[in-house]
Amino acid sequence: MSGPRLGDKRQRILDAAVQVFAERGFFHSRVNDVAEAAGVAGGTIYLYFKNKDDLLISLFEDRMDSILEGLRESLAEEPDARARLRRFVQLHFQLVESDPALADVLSVELRQSSKFVREYKAHKFYEYLGVAEEILREGATDGFFRSDIDPKVFRRALFGALDEVTLMWVHGQREGRTPPCSLESAANQVHNLFSSGVFCPIPADRSDP
Numbered sequence: 001m002s003g004p005r006l007g008d009k010r011q012r013i014l015d016a017a018v019q020v021f022a023e024r025g026f027f028h029s030r031v032n033d034v035a036e037a038a039g040v041a042g043g044t045i046y047l048y049f050k051n052k053d054d055l056l057i058s059l060f061e062d063r064m065d066s067i068l069e070g071l072r073e074s075l076a077e078e079p080d081a082r083a084r085l086r087r088f089v090q091l092h093f094q095l096v097e098s099d100p101a102l103a104d105v106l107s108v109e110l111r112q113s114s115k116f117v118r119e120y121k122a123h124k125f126y127e128y129l130g131v132a133e134e135i136l137r138e139g140a141t142d143g144f145f146r147s148d149i150d151p152k153v154f155r156r157a158l159f160g161a162l163d164e165v166t167l168m169w170v171h172g173q174r175e176g177r178t179p180p181c182s183l184e185s186a187a188n189q190v191h192n193l194f195s196s197g198v199f200c201p202i203p204a205d206r207s208d209p
Helices: 003-024 031-038 042-048 052-075 081-098 100-107 114-118 123-142 151-175 183-198
Strands: none
Touching: 003 031, 003 042, 003 052, 003 100, 031 042, 031 052, 052 081, 052 100, 052 114, 052 123, 081 100, 081 123, 081 151, 081 183, 100 151, 123 151, 151 183
16 A cells, blocks of 8 residues: 555544544543544554554644644744734634634543653644744844743743633533633733733834734
C-alpha cells in the first residue's frame, strides 16, 4: 500500500477519534468505537497508534500543528503587538465555536488521559503559550506594553482565562444550556481585561490599530 493512502487512513482515524471522544468521552470510548467510525478494522488502529492514550496524544499533536500554523499566519497580518493580542484571543474562541467537537476533546477529554497529564511533554502546548509570550515581549519592546510583567506568568494567566471560558462553553453545549454570553463577546471581555493590565499609556503620536 502506498504512503499517501496510509496517510489518508491515519488521518481518517484521527478525524473519527475527535467525534467519538467528544460524543462518548475519552474514558468511555473504545478503540473499536473509533475504528468503526473511521470505517476500518479494529486492528488497523494499532498499525498507527500503540493504544487509546497514544491515539489521543497523536490527535492533540496533529491538530495543534494545524492550529499553530494558522495562528502564526493570522497574527503576521496584524500591524503591532496590541492588535496581535486581540487577534490571539479572538482566534482561540473562533476555533472553539467553529469546531465544538475538537474544542471538547482538547479542553476536556485530554484531562481524562493519565498518560497525557502525568507523562507527556506537551511541546505543542508550550509552543502555543509561547506565541502569547512573544506578543507580550514584542509589545514591551515597542513600548506598547508594560515591561514589568513576567511573560511566563502572563501567558499562563491568559491561557487560564481562555481555558476557563472554553470549559464553561463546552459544558454548556453538552448540557444544552444557553451560555451567559457569545464567544465573540467573551473574546472582547477577556481581551479588554488583560489589555487594561498590560497596556502602557498611548503617546499622542500613536493611534489605536
